[in-house]
Amino acid sequence: MKLLKEKIVNEGIVLNENVLKVDSFINHQMDPVLMKEIGKEFAERFKDDKVSKILTIESSGIAPAIMAGLEMGVQVIFARKRKSLTLTENLYTSSVYSFTKQESNDITVSKQYIEPGENVLIIDDFLANGQAALGLAEIVQQAKANISGIGVLIEKSFQPGAEELLAKGYRLESLARIASLNNKQVEFAPER
Amino acid sequence: MKLLKEKIVNEGIVLNENVLKVDSFINHQMDPVLMKEIGKEFAERFKDDKVSKILTIESSGIAPAIMAGLEMGVQVIFARKRKSLTLTENLYTSSVYSFTKQESNDITVSKQYIEPGENVLIIDDFLANGQAALGLAEIVQQAKANISGIGVLIEKSFQPGAEELLAKGYRLESLARIASLNNKQVEFAPER
Ligand SMILES: Nc1nc2c(ncn2[C@@H]2O[C@H](COP(=O)(O)OP(=O)(O)O)[C@@H](OP(=O)(O)OP(=O)(O)O)[C@H]2O)c(=O)[nH]1
C-alpha cells in the first residue's frame, strides 16, 4: 500500500536491525486519514470473502480494525491481554508467547461475539514472530468460525511469523513488507 | 446523544449499582457505525474550538477518538498505561489512582506529539471517578498546551469525576449521563 510505505519512509525510525518505530502514525499518535485508507484497502482486498466480523487485539490493532469494520459493515472485537472490569465470564482464551519477554500471557475474547460459522478477518499492526496472530486464529477456531484471512499493516518478512501463518494455510494480506532494517534503512520486500 | 442512549438501553447490562456493562458495542466488541456517529457528535460540539489534537488513553478510548480525529481533521494520540517497545524516552507522565485496585499507575505520552499552545480535546469512554481524565489533563498542562475540553461517551453522574472536572473549570461534553444504576435499571440524567 503506497501511502503506508510513504509514511514508513518519511516518518519511520529504524531503531535497530529488528525494530522499526512508527509511533508518529500507528503505535502512539495515530493518523486518522491513514487509518481510513487502511480500512478501505482491507475492505477491497477481502471484498469477496463475505467477512462477518473483524477480530483484532488491543491496543494498536484497534484503529485500523475499526476503520476496516466501518468500510466492510461489520462489528469489530478487540481481544484483551489483561483483565477487564466486565470481561469476566464465558471466554475463549489462548496463550501468546513473547520472545522478548520470554513469557506467555493469555488473550481473551467473549464467546458471545463470535458465532460458529462466521467468517472472521483478523487484523493487527505488526506481524513479526506471529504469536499474537496465531493466538487470535486459535480463538477463531475454538469458536468454530472460519478465518477469512489475516490482514497486517507491516510484515517484517525477516522474522518467521508470515511464513508460519502461510504454512498453516491462512491467507495473509500485508500492506507493507519489510525485508530488512539493516544499516538504519528500511528495505521493502515486494508484494507476494 | 440519542443513538448512544438507545444502544445503552437495548444492549447495556447493569451488573450492579456501580457498573454498566457495554461490552457489546464499546468495551470489547465495538460498533463502527456508532463510533463514526460519536466522532461526528464530538466534531460538532467542538467545531468552534480550533482543536489541533485529540488525546485519549488505551484501550476503549481509541475507537471513538480516531473517529473524532477523522471528522475533525486532527491527529490522535493514545496515552499508554504500560511500557511499550518503542515509547521509551522524552515522555510526559502522570500518576492515575484506581479506587478499585487501590493503587496508582503511570500513564505516558511522548513529548513529541503535543506542542506548547496546541488546543487538545481529551476523549475517553467512561467518566466515573475521573482519575484517568485528570491524568490526561495534567499531561496536557505539562506540555503547556490548552485543554479545549473533555469528551466522554458515558458519564456516571453519581460518581464524583464529572463534578471534579467541572470544578477545575474544564468544559465537559458527556454524550450520555447516567444518574443511577439502581434496581438493575439505567436512569439517565438530563443534558447539562
Ligand atoms: N514498533 C514496533 N513494534 C513491533 C515491532 N515488532 C514487533 N512489534 C510489537 O512489539 C510487541 C512485541 O510483542 P511481544 O509479545 O513481546 O513479542 P515478541 O517478543 O515475540 O516479538 C507487539 O506489540 P503489541 O502487542 O501489538 O502492542 P500494542 O502496540 O498493541 O500495545 C508487536 O506488535 C517493530 O519492529 N516495531
Ligand SMILES: Nc1nc2c(ncn2[C@@H]2O[C@H](COP(=O)(O)OP(=O)(O)O)[C@@H](OP(=O)(O)OP(=O)(O)O)[C@H]2O)c(=O)[nH]1
Ligand atoms: N464497563 C464499565 N467500565 C467502567 C465503568 N466505570 C468505570 N469503568 C472503567 O473501569 C476501569 C476502572 O478503572 P480503575 O482505574 O480501576 O478506576 P476506579 O476504580 O478508580 O474507577 C476503567 O477502564 P479503562 O481503563 O478505560 O479500560 P479500557 O477499557 O480502556 O481497557 C473505566 O473506564 C462502568 O460502569 N462500566
